Amino acid sequence: MDHHSTPVSTGSSGVDSAALVLRLVLLLATAFLAGTGILRPLVGQLPRKLWFTVGALGLVSAVLAGVSAATVDVNLVALIIHIVLALAVPVLLRWPSLGRWAALALVVLVVLETSIDGSGIDFAIDTVYVAAAALWFGITLLSAWVPVEQWRSTPLRVGPLSVTLGGLLTLAGVVQLAVSGVGFDRRLYESLFGIAVLVVVLLPAAVSVLSLVLLSRNASLRAYRYGVAGVAVGFVAWSALAAVPQPPPLPVPGVPLLADSTVGGASVPVLVSPQRPGRNLVHFPASSGSDLSAEVEDGTVSPAVARAGAEGSWAEVDLPPGRSTLVVHKGDATTTVDVDAGTDPGPAIADADAPECAEAALGGLVAQKRDVLTSCPSDALSSEDSGSLVKLVEFLTTRKPSAITLVEDRSPRGVQAAKLVRDTAARHGLPVRSDAAADTALVVVSGWADGYLAMSRAAESQRLKPTHQFGLYVAPWLLNGPIVNTVASAAMPLRFDPREQLALSYAVTVGSSFGGESPSLGGFESWLGPQWPEVNGEVQLYAAAQVNAMPMYPTEPHAPGMQAARDYAGQWIPDGTVVPISGVLR
Structure with missing residues (x-):
């Protein structure tokens, strides 16, 4: 059986081991080379063996830089500069001042190559760590061949400097730990990234203590030789941080979980909702394919199947209290x-409403919100949707159908919406019935599952005989591809234009974050958060249709007969379009 640990649980998947090792050896050799070049003016005549050592380091750095270009994408200009500087530093040792400048430029390159984030505090601590490590390496290498007593007279006290360098390395490591987002939790020892962060803190701290002890015994120069291994390992760990994926935040009870997993070499996004003890839904996007299933470790395997009115596939699992493995x-x-x-x-979620609830939570998750799921869209009829339904019924009274065929469900939202439709229709003398007829208008205010069934039945009825000739209308929350795509065209009252920038941005965000998933109204509201009321304007009727001859954007014209692409990013309805078919409903 092919078993892969997901980055969600380990934080270490996806690292190309060979390329990473090559990169780490390259950076370590370059740091030794640069440190030696920077400190070269402090030493007079260099022994032949030291020349050969520095030359070998330059050659190794240049060769590995060239080899790395074949394994990873690199900037060609930076690569050429790196090779030139690596070969120049050994040559320029004859001219100490020139060699120092070349070595300083090489340090800057190493900082850029080890940087996790090229701006702000991250760049600053990268500079401190790399520079301090390079100086440590340089002193170690030079003092191994030339006793410090023979160095040129300088205000720099090389012995006590070991304590300063060790302290700077430790301080930079502590700051890196603070800004890494890992925190003081199990990710520090369960993920490769966390272990690397621990190494860059603990080893320099140990070297600093060693330096203090040796300084008190007037043997501080030994700290460089004794501590070089710790500094080197710390530097390697620091360099690896830029290549090792950071572990995601730990799962929080009650907060639906969005995970990027890898199964059999394929990327499979996973949504677990509500992440509470008992029944949970595990959702996979349609792009993940079929033959998917889920289970709690050593539990019953539940196949992922389609759910009425929802995209993708869904598996039901029973989570035990506390931590477990899915x-x-x-x-x-x-x-x-x-x-x-x-x-x-967790909250009481009806089976029929669970997918809509999970999709609403997905909107918050892709906005990096980690809110505990306490309610679902079907728990209550919002004031915005209430007003939209009133406007819809008042619009229908002007069209004068014989009656409204109403489809409802038993959810709190469905009950409230059905009562509102009946009361509004009664005020205008428009009958409401439950059965279909030729001259009625169908109004669906149920949840996704019953809405899908109602629209499927309407499509079949219209295929066989004239039915609902005054149109098919759905509540705003039923703007969902699997529901409206069951018919040629369906209308709904909306307070926002799905073609406008914010709506398109959400559609693109949720699609790119969860395997091409289409947006939902509940997810859009969760994604916007406090900004949601600002999006709600006047009510207009929009039609969702499985055609694409309409403009993609409100102000974008098409030439006569020109169709828009059917697969552009940001669609609210797959292979369809949503366009206004009325002015503002007064």
């Missing part, structure tokens, strides 16, 4: 995802 299967391959359901019970 196992995802794709064929014979598996991967694991860490989950933490906590001990508190």
Whole structure:
């Protein structure tokens, strides 16, 4: 069985080991070379063996830089500069001042190559760590061949400098730990990134203590020889931080979990909701393919299947209280995802409404929000949707159908919406019925599952005989591809234009974050958060149709007969379009 640990649980997947080792050896050799060049003016005549050592370091650095270009994408200009400087430093040792400048330029290159983030505090601590390590390496190498007593007279006290360098390395490591986002939790020892951060802090700290002890015994120069291994390992760990993926935040009980897993070499996004003890849904996007299933480790395997009105596939798992491991299967391959359901019970979520609730939570997750799931869109009818439904019914009264065919469900939102439709229709003398007829208008205010069933039945009825000739209308929350794409065209009252910038941005964000998933109204609201009321304007009727002859954007014209692409990013309805079909409903 092919078993892969997901980056979500280990934080170490995806690192090309060979390329990483090559890069680390390259940077370490370059740091030794640069440190020696910087300190060269402090030493007079160099022994032949030291010349050969520095020359070998320059050659190794240049060769490995060239080899690395064949394994990873590199900037050609930076590569050429690196090779030239690596070969120039040994040559320029004859001219100490020129060699120092070349070595300083080489240090800058190493800083750029080890940098995790090229700006702000990250760049500053990269500079401190690399420069301090390079100086340590330089003093170690030079003092190994030329006793410090024979160095040129200088205000620089090489012995006590070991304490300063060790302290700077430790301080930079502590700051890196603080800004890494790992925190003081199990990711420090369970992920490769966390272990590397610990190494860059603990080894320099140990070297600093050693330097203090030896300084008190008037043997501080020994600290360089004794501590060079610790500094070198710390430098290697520091250099690896830029290549090792950072572990994601730990799962929080009650916060739906969004994970990027790898199963059998394929990327499989995973959404677990609500991440509470008991029944949970595990959702996979349609792009992840079929033959997916999930289980709690050593539990019952639950196949991922389609759910009415929802995209992708869904598996049901029972999470135990506390931390556990979710196992995802794709064929014979598996991967694991860490989950933490906590001990508190989750919200009561009806089975039919669970996918919509999970999709609403997804909107917050892709916005980097980690809110505990306490309610679902189906728990209550919002004031915005209430007003939209009133406007819809008032619009229908002007069209004068014989009646409204109303489809509802038993959710709190569905009950409230159905009562609102009936009361509004009654005020205008428009009958409301539950059965279909030729001259009625269909209005669906149920959840996703019943909405999908109602629209499927309407499509079949219209295929067989004239039915709902005054149109098919759905509540705003039913703007979802699997529902509206069951018919040729469906209308809904909306307070925002799905073609405008914010709506398109959310559609692109959720699609890129979760395997091409289409947006939902609940997810859009969660994504916007406090900004949601600002998006809600006047009510207009929009039509969702499986055609693409309409402009992609409100102000973008098309030539007569020209169709827009069917697969552009930001679509709210797959292979379809959503356009206004009325002015503002007054």
